[in-house]
Amino acid sequence: MDYFLELFVSGLTRGSIYALIALGYTMVYGVLGLINFAHGEIYMIGAFTGLIAATLLSWTGLPPLAVLLLAAVAAVAWAAAWGLAVERVAYRPLRGAPRLAPLISAIGMSILLQNFVLIAQTSDFVSFPALVPEIPWLAPYAAVIGATEVVIMLITAAAMLGLTLFVRGTRTGRAMRAVAQDRTMALLCGVDVDRIIGVTFAVGSALAALGGVLIGSHVGQINFAIGFLAGIKAFTAAVLGGIGSIPGAVLGGFILGWTESFAAGYISSAYEDAFAFFLLIAILIVRPSGILGQSDAGRA
Amino acid sequence: MGSPLLRCLAAALAAGCLSAVCTSASAAGDVIRLGVAGPQSGDLASYGIPAARAAELAVREINAQGGVLGRQVKLLVEDDVCKPEIAANTAGKLVSDKADVVLGHICSGAAKAALGIYRDAGVIAMSPSATNPELTQSGQYPNFYRTIAPDDAQARVEVDFALDTLKAKKIAILHDKQDYGRGLAEFARRFVESSGGRGQVVLFEGITPGAVDYSAVIQKLRQSGADAVIYGGYHPEASKLVSGMRKKKIELPFISDDGVKDDTFIKVAGAFAEGVYASGPRDTSTNPLAIKAVAAHRAAFGGDPGAFYLNAWAATQALLNAIAKAGTTDSTAVARALHSEFVETPLGKIRFDARGDAEGVGFAMYRVQKGVYVEVR
Numbered sequence: 001m002d003y004f005l006e007l008f009v010s011g012l013t014r015g016s017i018y019a020l021i022a023l024g025y026t027m028v029y030g031v032l033g034l035i036n037f038a039h040g041e042i043y044m045i046g047a048f049t050g051l052i053a054a055t056l057l058s059w060t061g062l063p064p065l066a067v068l069l070l071a072a073v074a075a076v077a078w079a080a081a082w083g084l085a086v087e088r089v090a091y092r093p094l095r096g097a098p099r100l101a102p103l104i105s106a107i108g109m110s111i112l113l114q115n116f117v118l119i120a121q122t123s124d125f126v127s128f129p130a131l132v133p134e135i136p137w138l139a140p141y142a143a144v145i146g147a148t149e150v151v152i153m154l155i156t157a158a159a160m161l162g163l164t165l166f167v168r169g170t171r172t173g174r175a176m177r178a179v180a181q182d183r184t185m186a187l188l189c190g191v192d193v194d195r196i197i198g199v200t201f202a203v204g205s206a207l208a209a210l211g212g213v214l215i216g217s218h219v220g221q222i223n224f225a226i227g228f229l230a231g232i233k234a235f236t237a238a239v240l241g242g243i244g245s246i247p248g249a250v251l252g253g254f255i256l257g258w259t260e261s262f263a264a265g266y267i268s269s270a271y272e273d274a275f276a277f278f279l280l281i282a283i284l285i286v287r288p289s290g291i292l293g294q295s296d297a298g299r300a
Numbered sequence: 301m302g303s304p305l306l307r308c309l310a311a312a313l314a315a316g317c318l319s320a321v322c323t324s325a326s327a328a329g330d331v332i333r334l335g336v337a338g339p340q341s342g343d344l345a346s347y348g349i350p351a352a353r354a355a356e357l358a359v360r361e362i363n364a365q366g367g368v369l370g371r372q373v374k375l376l377v378e379d380d381v382c383k384p385e386i387a388a389n390t391a392g393k394l395v396s397d398k399a400d401v402v403l404g405h406i407c408s409g410a411a412k413a414a415l416g417i418y419r420d421a422g423v424i425a426m427s428p429s430a431t432n433p434e435l436t437q438s439g440q441y442p443n444f445y446r447t448i449a450p451d452d453a454q455a456r457v458e459v460d461f462a463l464d465t466l467k468a469k470k471i472a473i474l475h476d477k478q479d480y481g482r483g484l485a486e487f488a489r490r491f492v493e494s495s496g497g498r499g500q501v502v503l504f505e506g507i508t509p510g511a512v513d514y515s516a517v518i519q520k521l522r523q524s525g526a527d528a529v530i531y532g533g534y535h536p537e538a539s540k541l542v543s544g545m546r547k548k549k550i551e552l553p554f555i556s557d558d559g560v561k562d563d564t565f566i567k568v569a570g571a572f573a574e575g576v577y578a579s580g581p582r583d584t585s586t587n588p589l590a591i592k593a594v595a596a597h598r599a600a601f602g603g604d605p606g607a608f609y610l611n612a613w614a615a616t617q618a619l620l621n622a623i624a625k626a627g628t629t630d631s632t633a634v635a636r637a638l639h640s641e642f643v644e645t646p647l648g649k650i651r652f653d654a655r656g657d658a659e660g661v662g663f664a665m666y667r668v669q670k671g672v673y674v675e676v677r
Binding site (some may be wrong): 003006009010011013014017018100118123124125126127142146152214216218219220223224225226227229230233260261264265268269270272273274 | 346459477505508520536543544567
């Protein structure tokens, strides 16, 4: 039972990170119909920004929790700015172009961002400080769960809740749903489509950056290439759960995380990726638009 | 006017071109080209940069003493990022740039991709670090040599250490599914299973490099009841595994290979690196040539050299010495010289056996103590 619990927590942690990144993929797809392949690199940039901010802040002698919060805020703000910039440079000029053009632009942007960080920072693996302070009453359970895992899960839950409230309850959220449903009609109804698309990118990037800071703290090291595999897995999670659906992205993330964790724990970790993608294929055969996705026929 | 003038001009042009070709051909004969192929950038650059520096400094010394066969040695440094696809391109480039001999490649996977190209072009390649045993033992690459013992010797040292010194009975073996790591892990498994009951393999798993987190396999480690872990692979994954294990309060001895016996591992894993074991080339710090080579690095680059520096220095010396002894850059003659002539290097007096492995080079066990790798006697 212990072992099962350990794998469950491990899958939940991994799934939370996938969910945070997948939310960005799914929101951009819902609003623009575009897979933002550069999103994984935003996650990586968030991790690096968090590291730089945390290092600078740790010299000011603030308590660790304050350092974590401020570093996260810095990472989120900077990544949101990057997201906006990427949208402006790589996707807006191609707004009316055939679907393939922005896709290729996205891939190019991904390569550009990776190499930019490689040159601007370093090709080495960099040590990331454990920003989350130890929780004393959690110590006996250290084998199963640690403070960082708890924080990751809480933050993902909060992000999910916050995003759902934002999309359901605010005017901007309603405008986002309108643009996702029918962009031209939303434009005719007076929605500033450019601004809404910008907000979508900013929010998605902010969540990915949060994931980056958390995973850096959890694993202890980051590198310019971490965005690649994480991006692919998160994209898989988004598609699994139904691309375009926000609860779908989160569900997809958790399902992917648990599948990988249990496959690694009970079968073989050499095949954990194979199991994850096998699951994706199986689900897409049965439900082509993903678990919670609406088929294109249902979109206005 | 038209025709005769044109014909004259054409003849003059042709003569000019021919003489230019002749001068460049003789200019080519005045230099010996040593190709250096390895990662100069990317996440494994810390394995390739010291080798390139060793070649640079060794060649500088040799050129200052008059070069080889009266000719200066020129370096052709190429970056293969330790990736097999890129290594094949690098090899093609070095061959077309007329490299006489090559120091490289650094990573076993990259070397495997490149050696066929060098073999077909008749170019000898010597690696200071590629330890996959197949490279010399399969017989497919008679043009390949190395100044480091192959992985089966390394796996032997690790397994003997785990079973005899640490007295571990249940060994968990992990690897990163790539040529170097998996090769080592397979040898380690074979040695443990044929140890006459002194130990058994309770877990044999591959992990994906670059994955988001490894907690599942770490939990599996605990579940398997192992009392020691042997990991085959490079330092990024090793440090993720070790820090994950220690955070989950798994205090098993972690034994790894020369890919992890690197200061970058200690830098990245920080406090979690304490107590980690790694096998690496034998300590040569009392060898006078080694002391000189390290001093040269400090003078030129400030700071101590990184992994495989002395091996690369030894390889450079061995290659150039063989050319000198053979009296030509023809690969058959150079090969004969490599097999028969001894050469004094920072690793000791070495020469190469029929398969291309260096005689007189071995592995030892190291442990991280107070943030530094110390040899375990």
